[in-house]
Amino acid sequence: MKQLKLLALIIIPLGIIIAAVPADRVNQSRLTPHELLQEAGAGVQFISPDIVADMLVQKDPSLRLIDVRTPEEFEDYSMSGAINIPLSNLLSDEYTDILNQDAYMNVFYSNGSVYANQAWMITRQLGYENNFVLEGGLNYWFGNILSPEVPSQTSPDEEFARYDFRKSAAAALGGGGVISTDDAPQAPKAVKPPVTAKAKKKPSGGC
Amino acid sequence: MGPLAPNEIISENTNFLLAFFIGIAFGWVLESSGFSSSRKLAGIFYGYDTVVLKVFFTAAITAMLGLLFMSLFGWTDLDLVYVNPTYLTSAIAGGVVMGAGFIMGGFCPGTSFCGAAIGKIDAMVFIGGLFIGVYGFAFTYGWWEKLYLARYLGEPKISDKLGISDGLFGFLLILIALGMFVVAEWAEKKFPREEY
Numbered sequence: 001m002k003q004l005k006l007l008a009l010i011i012i013p014l015g016i017i018i019a020a021v022p023a024d025r026v027n028q029s030r031l032t033p034h035e036l037l038q039e040a041g042a043g044v045q046f047i048s049p050d051i052v053a054d055m056l057v058q059k060d061p062s063l064r065l066i067d068v069r070t071p072e073e074f075e076d077y078s079m080s081g082a083i084n085i086p087l088s089n090l091l092s093d094e095y096t097d098i099l100n101q102d103a104y105m106n107v108f109y110s111n112g113s114v115y116a117n118q119a120w121m122i123t124r125q126l127g128y129e130n131n132f133v134l135e136g137g138l139n140y141w142f143g144n145i146l147s148p149e150v151p152s153q154t155s156p157d158e159e160f161a162r163y164d165f166r167k168s169a170a171a172a173l174g175g176g177g178v179i180s181t182d183d184a185p186q187a188p189k190a191v192k193p194p195v196t197a198k199a200k201k202k203p204s205g206g207c
Numbered sequence: 208m209g210p211l212a213p214n215e216i217i218s219e220n221t222n223f224l225l226a227f228f229i230g231i232a233f234g235w236v237l238e239s240s241g242f243s244s245s246r247k248l249a250g251i252f253y254g255y256d257t258v259v260l261k262v263f264f265t266a267a268i269t270a271m272l273g274l275l276f277m278s279l280f281g282w283t284d285l286d287l288v289y290v291n292p293t294y295l296t297s298a299i300a301g302g303v304v305m306g307a308g309f310i311m312g313g314f315c316p317g318t319s320f321c322g323a324a325i326g327k328i329d330a331m332v333f334i335g336g337l338f339i340g341v342y343g344f345a346f347t348y349g350w351w352e353k354l355y356l357a358r359y360l361g362e363p364k365i366s367d368k369l370g371i372s373d374g375l376f377g378f379l380l381i382l383i384a385l386g387m388f389v390v391a392e393w394a395e396k397k398f399p400r401e402e403y
Contacts, residue, residue, distance in 0.1 A: 001392060004385070004388050004389070004392065007265065007385075007388075008385050011268060011272065011381050011384075011385075012381060012382075012385070014272050014276075014381075015272070015377055015378035015381040015382070016378060018272065018275045018276065018279070018373075018374040018377050018378060019372070019374045019375040019377065019378035020374070021279055021374050022372075
């Protein structure tokens with residue numbers, strides 16, 4: 001009887017604690033709407049195109065560009081090395097391993113940043129980390145990185161430095177100059193990485 | 208972070224190695240708590256010894272609290288923890304067969320190996336029966352397949368069915384367990400046996 005009282009003394013308070021914790025906190029892999037709102041409001045998901053350009057030029061292996069537009073748009077043009085995960089298929093099982101990982105820096109992009117942002121919202125809400133959004137999307141990328149504007153003579157030095165960087169990045173990335181629809185830089189066709197579904201291990205047991 | 212094996216933090220082989228050591232520890236604890244005695248085990252059905260109920264229910268409560276707290280601290284993802292799928296008909300049929308075997312043989316599968324390890328002949332005979340059952344079932348699987356796969360429920364959780372949180376259900380289960388322990392202690396006083 002004494003042991004029983006001791007046991008009760010330990011497990012009842014633990015039980016009360018675990019019962020008192022709000023249900024959505026017990027499973028921490030998902031974010032609460034408040035946490036999500038805070039993160040989205042702070043804009044932590046955005047990554048500047050200059051950083052992406054630099055990583056592309058450096059051939060940083062940790063960068064993984066994810067095109068969330070439709071496969072047709074992806075076929076027409078995609079950024080160098082990008083893979084295609086159409087927004088409508090984002091939750092498909094075969095992509096879970098790509099989106100929920102901690103080895104790569106995933107950067108979503110679309111024409112603007114709306115679709116990419118939606119993709120980020122959804123994955124973030126699922127608790128996935130290391131996903132980002134290309135700020136400004138492809139439109140900004142074309143207009144400013146691949147064909148940078150010459151700053152005016154009175155611009156501060158930083159402007160010129162950025163212009164120089166962008167010009168050399170554009171050259172390295174196959175852009176530069178005026179982009180006509182005919183000779184738009186054709187990125188090599190991205191190959192889908194082989195998806196090895198992480199099968200749940202099936203332990204078995206019993207008494 | 209966890210669970211370790213599904214997240215590939217440890218390999219399948221390491222997992223088996225850990226299981227091997229945990230298994231040895233488990234067997235040692237079983238033996239030293241007297242689980243190698245079939246009379247002690249059968250006591251649960253007659254009320255004179257309820258150590259089986261107390262040990263296994265305490266183990267279940269401990270594991271449950273451990274998992275819930277580890278999930279709370281973000282150490283393990285409960286979605287990845289393997290849950291046996293429920294086939295209701297075979298769960299009931301299997302429970303009846305296992306229970307009958309438990310009363311008749313005085314062992315459950317795990318404790319029979321525990322008994323055999325210290326040289327108990329009845330435990331060895333029980334293991335023989337166990338293998339006959341396993342092979343018998345495997346070779347006649349075609350006869351049972353329909354029954355075996357009937358009424359598949361997926362991986363249901365009682366807390367989901369009741370519409371309460373996992374934590375609250377855990378707390379209720381603790382209260383139920385403590386209530387059962389009180390009844391068990393009462394039964395031991397009510398149906399005592401001097402020697403077994």
